[in-house]
Amino acid sequence: MPDRRAVTAACLARLLARLADRLLARLTVALTVGVVAAAPAAAEIGADTIGAADAARLERLVRQDCGSCHGLTLKGGLGPDIRAQTLAHWDRDGLTQVILDGIPGTAMPPWRPLLSDAEARWISDYLLDTE
Amino acid sequence: MVRPIASTLLFATLLFTVWFNALRADEIRATGDLGVVVERATGSLLIVDRSDRAAIGRVEGLGDLSHASVVFSPDERFAYVFGRDGGLTKVDLLTRSIAARVMQAGNAIGGAISDDGKLVAVANYDPGGMRVFDADTLDPVARFDTGGKAIGLVDAPGRRFVFSLWDAGETWIADLSGAEPRVTRVTGMGTNPYDALITGDGRTYIAGLFGEDGLTMLDLWDETPEPRRILPGYGRGEDPLPVYKMPHLEGWAQAGDRFALPAVGRHEVLWVDARTLDEVGRTPTHGQPVFAVARPDGRQVWVNFAHPHNDTVQVIDTRSGEIVHTLTPGPAVLHMEFSPRGHELWVSVRDANRIDIYDTATFAKLGEIAADTPSGIFFTARAHRIGL
Numbered sequence A: 001m002p003d004r005r006a007v008t009a010a011c012l013a014r015l016l017a018r019l020a021d022r023l024l025a026r027l028t029v030a031l032t033v034g035v036v037a038a039a040p041a042a043a044e045i046g047a048d049t050i051g052a053a054d055a056a057r058l059e060r061l062v063r064q065d066c067g068s069c070h071g072l073t074l075k076g077g078l079g080p081d082i083r084a085q086t087l088a089h090w091d092r093d094g095l096t097q098v099i100l101d102g103i104p105g106t107a108m109p110p111w112r113p114l115l116s117d118a119e120a121r122w123i124s125d126y127l128l129d130t131e
Numbered sequence B: 001m002v003r004p005i006a007s008t009l010l011f012a013t014l015l016f017t018v019w020f021n022a023l024r025a026d027e028i029r030a031t032g033d034l035g036v037v038v039e040r041a042t043g044s045l046l047i048v049d050r051s052d053r054a055a056i057g058r059v060e061g062l063g064d065l066s067h068a069s070v071v072f073s074p075d076e077r078f079a080y081v082f083g084r085d086g087g088l089t090k091v092d093l094l095t096r097s098i099a100a101r102v103m104q105a106g107n108a109i110g111g112a113i114s115d116d117g118k119l120v121a122v123a124n125y126d127p128g129g130m131r132v133f134d135a136d137t138l139d140p141v142a143r144f145d146t147g148g149k150a151i152g153l154v155d156a157p158g159r160r161f162v163f164s165l166w167d168a169g170e171t172w173i174a175d176l177s178g179a180e181p182r183v184t185r186v187t188g189m190g191t192n193p194y195d196a197l198i199t200g201d202g203r204t205y206i207a208g209l210f211g212e213d214g215l216t217m218l219d220l221w222d223e224t225p226e227p228r229r230i231l232p233g234y235g236r237g238e239d240p241l242p243v244y245k246m247p248h249l250e251g252w253a254q255a256g257d258r259f260a261l262p263a264v265g266r267h268e269v270l271w272v273d274a275r276t277l278d279e280v281g282r283t284p285t286h287g288q289p290v291f292a293v294a295r296p297d298g299r300q301v302w303v304n305f306a307h308p309h310n311d312t313v314q315v316i317d318t319r320s321g322e323i324v325h326t327l328t329p330g331p332a333v334l335h336m337e338f339s340p341r342g343h344e345l346w347v348s349v350r351d352a353n354r355i356d357i358y359d360t361a362t363f364a365k366l367g368e369i370a371a372d373t374p375s376g377i378f379f380t381a382r383a384h385r386i387g388l
Helices: A004-043 A054-069 A090-101 A115-128 B002-027 B380-384
Strands: B033-037 B044-049 B054-059 B069-074 B078-082 B085-091 B098-104 B107-115 B118-126 B128-134 B138-145 B150-156 B161-165 B171-175 B184-187 B193-198 B204-209 B213-220 B228-230 B258-262 B268-273 B279-284 B289-294 B300-306 B311-315 B325-329 B333-338 B344-349 B354-359 B367-371 B374-377
Touching: A054 A115, A054 B150, A090 A115, B033 B054, B033 B069, B033 B078, B054 B367, B069 B107, B069 B374, B069 B380, B078 B107, B085 B107, B107 B150, B128 B150, B128 B161, B128 B171, B138 B171, B150 B204, B150 B311, B161 B193, B204 B258, B258 B289, B268 B289, B289 B333, B300 B333, B344 B374, B344 B380, B354 B374
Parallel strands: B150 B193, B333 B374
Antiparallel strands: B033 B044, B033 B374, B044 B054, B069 B078, B078 B085, B085 B098, B107 B118, B118 B128, B128 B138, B150 B161, B161 B171, B171 B184, B193 B204, B204 B213, B213 B228, B258 B268, B268 B279, B289 B300, B300 B311, B311 B325, B333 B344, B344 B354, B354 B367
C-alpha cells in the first residue's frame, strides 16, 4: 500500500508546479503585451502613441467588438479565426491595412472611421503576438 | 436486538422525510416569471426572477458564451443554452444546476426547440450545418451537413426546423415529423443571408441579406415555398455604411400591421406592411440597428445599435414611425427583453456589468441587477412562442 503522506505530498507538488506554470504564462503574456504596447511608441516619436489605458481599451475592443464576428476567443464565427497561429502568414503592415480599410465584398468593415493608424498597428501586433 | 434498531431507523427515516418535505414546501416555486441572463465572458448563466427584479442564482461552467442564445422546455423548467464554442447545455432552473451538456460542434451560432418540445436543434458554423438532439437526454437524433455556415435557425409548426446558409444563399426546411427526416431545399434566397426570423404564427420566414439590399421571405404554408424578395434595393444604390455588428432578426418584428426590420449598412429601421410586404416607411436612427424589437402589444419598437453607438436605445412609436424617446443606459447595450405583456423592458449593459429595468410607459428606470458582462436576456415565457 502506498504511503498516503507521500501521495498527498506528490499531489501538492504537482498542484504547485501547475500554479507556477500558469503564473509564468500569464507573466509572459503581460510582458509581451507590454513590449508590444511600447514598440510603436519607441518606433515613432512624436506620432500618437498607445499608453496603458489605451492598450486596455483596445484589447477590450478586439475581444468584444472584433469578437462579435470573430468570437470572444477570436477562434472565428461569421468571420474567420484570427488567432496568432492562423495569422502567421500575415505581416504587421498588411494586417493593419485590412483593419483600416476592411475587405471589400466581405463582411469585414473598414475601421478607419473609428481607429487611428497607431491604434490599428497596435491591434495588428496584439493579434500577431498574443498566444 | 434487531427489532429496536429497525424501528429506530424507521422512525428516523420518517422524521427526515417530514423535515425534508417541509423544507421543500418552502422552496416550491413556479418558473413562469423566471429568466436567464447570459454572462458571456465568464461562461455563466444568471437566473433571474422577473417579479422580484432580482438575481436568484448562477450556473457556471457553460464554456464560451459569446453570442449565446437560449430556448426553454415546454414546462419552463429547463433552459437550453447554445454556446459559441459548440457547447449545448441543459440547465435546470429549479435546482440551478447543469442537467446535461454536450460539445456538439466546434463553432455554433444558435438553436431552437421543436413545437412538441422533444427535439433541440443547433445551427453550426464549423462544421457547418444543423444537428438535432433529444431534448431530454441531449443524445444525437439527426444531422444535416451543409458544408457551409448555417444561420437563422428557427422552429416551425409540424416538428420542422428552418435555417439558411450564409455562403450558398439557400434555406433548408427540415421536417422531423416522420420516421425519417426530410429536407426541402430552397435555392436563390440571395447573397449572404445573415439571420432570419419566423413570424409568431409560424407562417412567414424572413431572411436578412448582408450581400444585397433586401430581405427574402418564404411562405411556409406552401408545399414548395418560393423565395420572394422584400424591400429590394432599399439602399437606393448608395454605398452602405460600415457594419460593425450584424443586425439580429427575431420573432418580435411584428408591430401591429407592420414589421420593423433593421437596415444593413444604413442607420434606419425599415417598415414593411405585414400583409403585402411592401415598404411603408423608414425611421432614421441613431446608428446601425442591431435589434428592433416590438413591444408585445406592438405599440412601440425599441432599437439598440452597433458599435460605436451602442450606449443608446431608441423607442419608436409604431403608428407615427417617430422616435419618441432616447435612452443612454450605458456602454455596450447588447440585448433587450420585454416582460411577456410588455410593461417592462430589461436591458443588458455589458460594459457596466448591469441589467437595467425600464417601465415602457413612462421610460422610468425601475431597477438594476448586477451581472458579469451580460449579453442575452431570455424570459421563460418564450417557451410558448413559435420561433423563440
